[in-house]
Amino acid sequence: MTGPRILDDTADDHERFETELVAQDRDVARVSTADIEETTARRLVSDLVNDGIVTAVAEQRILVHEPSGKAFDSIRQLAVFHRGWSAGQDADEEGE
Secondary structure, three states: OOOOHHHHOOOOHHHHHHHHHHHHHHHHHOOOOOOOOHHHHHHHHHHHHHOOOEEEEHHHOEEEEOOOOEEEOOHHHHHHHHHHHHHHHHHHHHHO
8 A cells, every 4th residue: 555545554554452451451460570679578477478489598598489489688678579379379270
């Protein structure tokens, strides 16, 4: 097409729009793990310790995430990991 008719061609617009909407839906459905504040991380890890999901090993200054067996030396790293791990477990349950 040439001339002014090229501006009138909207044949692919609906596909681009639908692709964008699907991408937005995926972004909303994902669990955010990147922006955990220190106070939120401390609260989450404290709850995990109380629930027996995390064990503190004082001599080694690490926290062990019992369901996965992973060890962490940072509260924030553990909090981010647990959120991602929980999201993965929830996704697995939904897929069954």
